Amino acid sequence: MRRLFLPLFFGIVGTAILLKLGFWQVDRLAWKEAELARIDAKIVDAPVAVPTAPTEEGDEYLPVVTTGRTETPELHVLASSKQTGAIYRIVTAFETAEGRRLLLDRGWVKPEAKNAERSPVTATIVGNLLWPNERNKYTPENDVSGNTWFARDIADMSAILNTEPILIVQRDKIDVAPEITPMPVTSTGIPNDHLQYAVTWFGLALVWIGMTLYYLRRMRTREKV
Incomplete structure (x- = not known):
């Protein structure tokens, strides 16, 4: 049993770390989706006069x-x-x-x-x-x-x-310059890869569990022989 302790320990710890990374990406996904929704709402809000001294932190979009x-x-x-x-x-x-x-x-x-x-x-x-x-x-x-x-x-x-x-x-096309097509600001260029990252970490956790069980089974088989 003592021979199985070390691989079992690393199996549990490794799985816990990978699952934690996966759930962290799920939390980041929820945050990013909320942020994109906020940006989308801000982009189409009622326009105001250009501020005297706008800042990127406060006035982006x-x-x-x-x-x-x-x-x-x-x-x-x-x-x-x-x-x-x-x-x-x-x-x-x-x-x-x-x-x-x-x-x-x-x-x-x-x-x-x-x-x-x-x-x-x-x-x-x-x-x-x-x-x-x-x-x-x-x-x-x-x-x-x-x-x-x-x-x-x-x-x-x-x-x-x-x-x-x-x-x-x-944002809008003006009739006096028909040859120019506006390319308005959107949130489509803002990356949101957290779902992909979450799936990757959860997939690695499954692989880690499978490898751990396989290794433990081989060790048990050798002991019986």
Whole structure:
């Protein structure tokens, strides 16, 4: 019996650890689903005026409305769409009626329309504040001189366009710029892999239990022989 104690001990401890990790992921799944529901509700809430000094912690996804005029030049951000493939986001400066200069993500155009001439537009814009997190170690450096950006780097864009470091992502299409299709903020890009992780940990727990029982059975068989 003493020979069986050690493998039985590791079997129980290993199973307990794996199950604990699985249940932790279940808790994280419930938290993430609640967080996504909160973000979805916030995105479509009634728009308000752009705050004087918004912060990422307090105002990410905040719906805003402002009236003003787009300006040139444009910044072109390479992106992709499942339906279209390669596209370019159009980011411009937007001067509000109150005299503020903000960044505006107007939406996307196909590659062949990237360099088309677009006149400034006066309009009321409804959109959401966003602090994009699109850069990782694999993201190329922006080709500023060639006007091809690989991430919406707010600090760099605002410096080039002489705006506040505040980005509004336009929600609705405006008739005066029909060639640009808005690409509004959604929660679909926020990862939620906790169910997959939970299934993995629970699966490993079952394997661990099976291996432990198999090993104990072999040891018992050898003792009988």
